[in-house]
Structure formats: C-alpha cells, structure tokens
Amino acid sequence: MQTNLSDAAKTLSRADEAEQILRSCVHCGFCNATCPTYQLLGNELDGPRGRIYLIKQMLEGEPVTRKTQLHLDRCLTCRNCETTCPSGVTYHALLDIGRAELERRVRRPATERLLREGLRRTIPHPMVFEALLKAGRVLRPFLPAPLRRKVPKRVVRPLSRPTPRHQRTVLILEGCVQPTLSPNTNAAAARVLDRLGISITNSNQVGCCGASDYHLNAQDAGLARARRNIDAWWPAVQAGAEAIVQTASGCGAFVKEYGHLLREDPSYAAKAQRVSELALDLVEVLAREPIERLQTDLPEDTQASLRDERPKPVPRRIAFHCPCTLQHAQKLGGAVESILQRLGFDLTSVPDAHLCCGSAGTYSITQPDLAERLRNNRLDALEGGKPELIVTANIGCQVHLDGAGRTPVRHWIELIDASLP
The missing domain is CATH 3.40.50.1860 (Rossmann fold)
Structure with missing residues (x-):
C-alpha cells in the first residue's frame, strides 16, 4: 500500500515501523472474513482493512474525529486478522501506534476518561482490586449490568501449594486479578509442575505485566511496568530459572513482546529480549514433559494429603x-x-x-x-x-x-x- 507519512508523523518514535506495516498491506480483505466486529456490524471501518485505512489517513495528516476513535476502540485486538493475513501484516502493532497518536489528537468525553483511568487504577493493583471486588459482592444488585456481570458468583478456593523442593525451577507471573478471581489456578499449576519435578521460585516484586495500561493507551506506563518486572525477575534469570511461566495467555502474549517493545531502550533491550525468550505459556512447559507421568499414583511419602x-x-x-x-x-x-x-x-x-x-x-x-x-x-x-x-x-x-x-x-x-x- 503506497504511503506518504506527514512531517509530523515522521517524528513519531515508531514512524518507520508504522510505514513498513502500512506498505505490507495489499488491501486483499481476507482479514475481514475472520474479524469478529466486522461480522457483527458489517461496516468496512469496523474491520481490519478499514481501520488500517483510518490509521493511514491520520498518519498522512488527514483530520481525525471521534468517529475515527470509535472505530479503533471497537477493535478487540484479537489478532485473528493476523492469522488470516497472507502478507504477514502485524496489525496489532500498527493499531497500538495509531491509537496512541489518536489519543493525543482527539480528547475523549469525561465519562470515558474517568472509566479508563478507573480501570488503570484498579486492575493492575491486586489489593485495590480485591477490596473493590469484596465491595462489589455486597453491592451487586445496585451495580450497572456490565460491572455486575464481572463480579463472579463462585470462586474456587485455592488448594495448597507444594514446598519448592526440586533442582529444576521456573518463575511464574501471579497476575493482577487472577489471584482474586481464580485463586486456585496458579496453585493448581504449582501442584502439576511439582509432579513433573519442577518447582516455582517466587518473585515478590513482580507486578502487573503492563498490558492493561498499554492497551488503554497509557503506553509509557505499561512499559514502565515491564521494566520493573524485568528488574525483579533478573536475579532468578541469572541464577538459572528455566522459564517465566504464565497461566493467563493475555499476560503471556504481552510479556513475549517485551523484547520488541523495548528494543530501542539501551538499558533494557538485551534483558527484555532474554525475558521474552524465557516467557512460556504453561501449556508450552507441559508439552515438553512426559505428562503421562501425571497419571501415576503419588508415592505414599510424597505429599499424599494433596489428593484429599x-x-x-x-x-x-x-x-x-x-x-x-x-x-x-x-x-x-x-x-x-x-x-x-x-x-x-x-x-x-x-x-x-x-x-x-x-x-x-x-x-x-x-x-x-x-x-x-x-x-x-x-x-x-x-x-x-x-x-x-x-x-x-x-x-x-x-x-x-x-x-x-x-x-x-x-x-x-x-x-x-x-x-x-
């Protein structure tokens, strides 16, 4: 796709990347065939091809409005279009660039700004989130429907975690909301990994992966969280941790992008790349192991109480x-x-x-x-x-x-x- 960035757009930190992505799109439309929002709405501007054109026009200096913002906001960033695209267009990266620029050029209504800031002040902070969730359970009948549906009616209590005892170790990203909404998930992961001879090493200073901030267009804040996590993980990485395991695929997808997103940061580029290389979804860890061993009985002297x-x-x-x-x-x-x-x-x-x-x-x-x-x-x-x-x-x-x-x-x-x- 022929592209001519405006002088202002050429000053953006990711201008070259945006231009390269735009030029790789051949306007074939295969992406629309698998785009969930295009299937629901049937509007070209609510499909990847239309959104690419909107971003292209903005970066070429065309005026943008709230309508432009609406169509970009409606994108799920599901990346289904990338799986379908025959040209390898990295649509999600272009969308991040376009959304960030649009956020600078179009002011949102106060209600949207308040909602987004509220999400950023809540989701990445487990203690705040847990406190609000407890309040939400009490106030459930009075909450707006979208929020009421987010307050789970059932939470499975966490089972006990095994004491670290194996030579093989991995790190794990505990997550922001998962310890409150599904506290047994990481406990179950620890128990299964223990059965395979792998122990989890705790990194207490690790926080939110940064995805919530980043995808709410507070990209600098998201990358600051990434740097803090890299610093927290680094001693264990140097000590020989095999992997940084994620049980939430959304977090895993973002951690695997640390290397790309911080590639221009001289202080973090090499470390970020190493962290991204070590980042594995839990299924990748199990796929490398003889999982049939899981179906054998535990020795009587090996934490047999866990079975109960x-x-x-x-x-x-x-x-x-x-x-x-x-x-x-x-x-x-x-x-x-x-x-x-x-x-x-x-x-x-x-x-x-x-x-x-x-x-x-x-x-x-x-x-x-x-x-x-x-x-x-x-x-x-x-x-x-x-x-x-x-x-x-x-x-x-x-x-x-x-x-x-x-x-x-x-x-x-x-x-x-x-x-x-």
Whole structure:
C-alpha cells in the first residue's frame, strides 16, 4: 500500500515501523472474513482493512474525529486478522501506534476518561482490586449490568501449594486479578509442575505485566511496568530459572513482546529480549514433559494429603475455549487440546473456534454491548456438544464467559490437577 507519512508523523518514535506495516498491506480483505466486529456490524471501518485505512489517513495528516476513535476502540485486538493475513501484516502493532497518536489528537468525553483511568487504577493493583471486588459482592444488585456481570458468583478456593523442593525451577507471573478471581489456578499449576519435578521460585516484586495500561493507551506506563518486572525477575534469570511461566495467555502474549517493545531502550533491550525468550505459556512447559507421568499414583511419602483436597468426580466431557491471545498472538492453537486428549478427556467439537469471546482485556467493560453479543455467540458454539464444563486459558475469558451463568468455566490446569490420582 503506497504511503506518504506527514512531517509530523515522521517524528513519531515508531514512524518507520508504522510505514513498513502500512506498505505490507495489499488491501486483499481476507482479514475481514475472520474479524469478529466486522461480522457483527458489517461496516468496512469496523474491520481490519478499514481501520488500517483510518490509521493511514491520520498518519498522512488527514483530520481525525471521534468517529475515527470509535472505530479503533471497537477493535478487540484479537489478532485473528493476523492469522488470516497472507502478507504477514502485524496489525496489532500498527493499531497500538495509531491509537496512541489518536489519543493525543482527539480528547475523549469525561465519562470515558474517568472509566479508563478507573480501570488503570484498579486492575493492575491486586489489593485495590480485591477490596473493590469484596465491595462489589455486597453491592451487586445496585451495580450497572456490565460491572455486575464481572463480579463472579463462585470462586474456587485455592488448594495448597507444594514446598519448592526440586533442582529444576521456573518463575511464574501471579497476575493482577487472577489471584482474586481464580485463586486456585496458579496453585493448581504449582501442584502439576511439582509432579513433573519442577518447582516455582517466587518473585515478590513482580507486578502487573503492563498490558492493561498499554492497551488503554497509557503506553509509557505499561512499559514502565515491564521494566520493573524485568528488574525483579533478573536475579532468578541469572541464577538459572528455566522459564517465566504464565497461566493467563493475555499476560503471556504481552510479556513475549517485551523484547520488541523495548528494543530501542539501551538499558533494557538485551534483558527484555532474554525475558521474552524465557516467557512460556504453561501449556508450552507441559508439552515438553512426559505428562503421562501425571497419571501415576503419588508415592505414599510424597505429599499424599494433596489428593484429599481435590474435588470428585471430575468432569470428563469438556469444551475448550482457546483464547485469542493463545491461538492468534502466541500461535499455540491446539496445544492445550492435545494435552487434554492425551490425558483422556473427551473434547467436544466447537464451531468457529477461532473467534473471540468478547473479553479482550478491558473490552467487555469499555464495549459491553458488542462484548455481550460476542460472548453469547461463543457460548452457543461451546455448548453445542453439551459439555459438562468449559475450560479456557485466560482469566479474562474465564470470568467473561462464566459471567453469563450458563455452563461453568474454569482454567484447564485446574481440571488436570483435579483429575490426578
């Protein structure tokens, strides 16, 4: 696509990257065929090709308005279009550049600014989030519908974590909201990894991965969080930690981008690249291990009491919702399904499994109507095979889907942990 950036756009820190991405697009339109918002709205400007044109016009000096902002805001950043694109257009990077520039040029209404700032002051801070969630449970009947659906009716208590005892060690990103909304997820991961001879090393100074700030167009704040995490992880990285494990695919997708996003920072470029190389979704760790060992009985002298904590019976007929951040961003579609099938679970068929559920980080709060429509469509597909349970790999998807009050939704590692002998 022929592109002529304006003089002002050429001064942007990522101007060369934006121009390269724009030039790689051949305007074929394959992206629209798999874009969830284009399928719902049928508007060219609510598909990737139209949004690319809007960003192109802005960077070439054309005027932008609230309408431009609306169409870019409606994008889920699901990256389905990148999986479909024959030209390898890195659409999400262009969208980040365009949104950041648009934020500088178009002032949002006060209500939107307040909502976005409120999300930034809440989500990355676990203690604040937990306190507000407790208040939300009390005030649930009086909350606006989009927020009421975010307050889970059921939270599975965390089971005990094994004491670190193995020579092999990994780090884990605890997450911002997951310890409150699904506290058993990381506990289950620790227990399963322990069975495979891997212990988790704690890094208490690690905080939010930075994705919430970054994707709410506070990109400098998001990168500042990335730098703090790199500093916190670095001693353990130097000490030989095998991996930095994420159980939330949304966090994993962002941590894997640290190297790219900080490549121009002389103080952090090399460290960020190393952290991104070590960042693995939990399924990548398990895929490298002899997981059939998990189905053997624990020795009587090896934490046998853990078995008594697991709920029984364990659902065997399940549907897997593959988050966009797992299948499109990290290119790990089919990985979790393979492990679940190897361990004997019966996976139901899910039509259009490539489509987004509408969670998309904070999207389900900033765009509640579209998010609800996407969720209902996804649940209809997931429930078509009449599963006993839906499992997923991202806390946002889990809470969003479970909020409908239909088939229960859990993280897949909890299911595996509960099934162990």
